[in-house]
Amino acid sequence: MRRPLMAGNWKMYKTAAETAAFFEKFNPQVANATHCDIVICPPFPNLAAAVEATRGTRIGIGGQNLYWAKEGAFTGEVSGPMLVGVGAQWVIIGHSERRQYFGETDETVLKRTVAALEEGLYPIVCVGERLEEREAGQTETVLVRQFRDGIGGLSPEQFARIAIAYEPVWAIGTGKTATPEMAAEAHRSLRAQVEARYGKGAAELARVLYGGSVKPDNIKGLMAQVEIDGVLVGGASLEAASFASIVNF
Numbered sequence: 001m002r003r004p005l006m007a008g009n010w011k012m013y014k015t016a017a018e019t020a021a022f023f024e025k026f027n028p029q030v031a032n033a034t035h036c037d038i039v040i041c042p043p044f045p046n047l048a049a050a051v052e053a054t055r056g057t058r059i060g061i062g063g064q065n066l067y068w069a070k071e072g073a074f075t076g077e078v079s080g081p082m083l084v085g086v087g088a089q090w091v092i093i094g095h096s097e098r099r100q101y102f103g104e105t106d107e108t109v110l111k112r113t114v115a116a117l118e119e120g121l122y123p124i125v126c127v128g129e130r131l132e133e134r135e136a137g138q139t140e141t142v143l144v145r146q147f148r149d150g151i152g153g154l155s156p157e158q159f160a161r162i163a164i165a166y167e168p169v170w171a172i173g174t175g176k177t178a179t180p181e182m183a184a185e186a187h188r189s190l191r192a193q194v195e196a197r198y199g200k201g202a203a204e205l206a207r208v209l210y211g212g213s214v215k216p217d218n219i220k221g222l223m224a225q226v227e228i229d230g231v232l233v234g235g236a237s238l239e240a241a242s243f244a245s246i247v248n249f
Helices: 016-029 044-053 078-088 096-102 106-118 129-133 137-147 181-197 202-206 219-223 241-248
Strands: 004-007 037-041 061-062 090-093 122-127 163-166 205-211 230-233
Touching: 004 090, 004 096, 004 205, 004 241, 016 044, 016 061, 037 090, 044 061, 044 078, 061 122, 078 106, 090 106, 106 122, 106 137, 122 137, 129 137, 137 181, 163 181, 181 202, 181 219, 202 241, 219 230, 230 241
Parallel strands: 004 037, 004 230, 037 061, 061 090, 090 122, 122 163, 163 205, 205 230
Antiparallel strands: none
16 A cells, blocks of 8 residues: 655745744644655755754655755755755655756756665656647657656666656646546556556555645545545645645545
8 A cells, every 4th residue: 555645845935934834833733644644845945944843743854856966066056965964855856847947857857866865865756748748649658758768767776765746737836737537547657657667566666646736625536546646736735724634635
C-alpha cells in the first residue's frame, strides 16, 4: 500500500514572519494526520523559519529547486548541501515553471535529481504536458520523453527514493483541473513506464502525485483514484485551513 504524500509548493510567496504565522495555525490542524506524509516547500529565504516552526512535528520541509554542483561560482543558485544544512529533507525538481521560464530541460532535471539523492534529499520530480500538447493528443508522447530523458536515467536504487508529480501545465494556477479520470490515465501511463524500466515491484511502490489547481473541494475525487498517491498543491497550500483540509481529505 503506497503511503499518500501531500505536498505544498509555496512558489514565490510569504516572508519568514508569514511562514512562522502559517505554521502556528497549520500544525495543530494536522497533528493527528498519521495517514500520510506532509511536505511544504517555501522559498529559500524561509526554509530556516519553516524548519524551526515544524520542529517536533511530522511535517517535512523542502526546497523548490537546487543546483547540481555542490559549490562554485554559480551566482543565485542553491546547492544540495545548503538545503540539507538548513534542515530541508525534500526538494521539488523540474516544476513546469522552471521548465517554462528558466530553461529547465529533461537533462538538467536528471542532473538535479542525482545531486539531490547524493545529499540524502527526497526529490519530487515533476512532469506534464502543455495545453497545445494535450489538444494535439501528445500527452503520452510528452510523458514518455520526460520520463526517458529525465527520471529514466536513474539507477533502480536511486529511483526508489523519488516521488513523481504529474502536473499538466494547462492546469497550474489556471483554475482548470484535470478530471480525476484524466489524471489517473496519465498516472497509469507513467506507472507503465516505471514498470518497463524498473520492473513491476518498482511500479507498484512508486508514488505518483497529481498537481494542478488542487483545492479542498476536489481533493476527495482525486484521492479516490487508486492511481493517485497524493498531491502537489500550489495556491491552496498558502492558507493553513485550506491546506489542512486537503491533508485531512
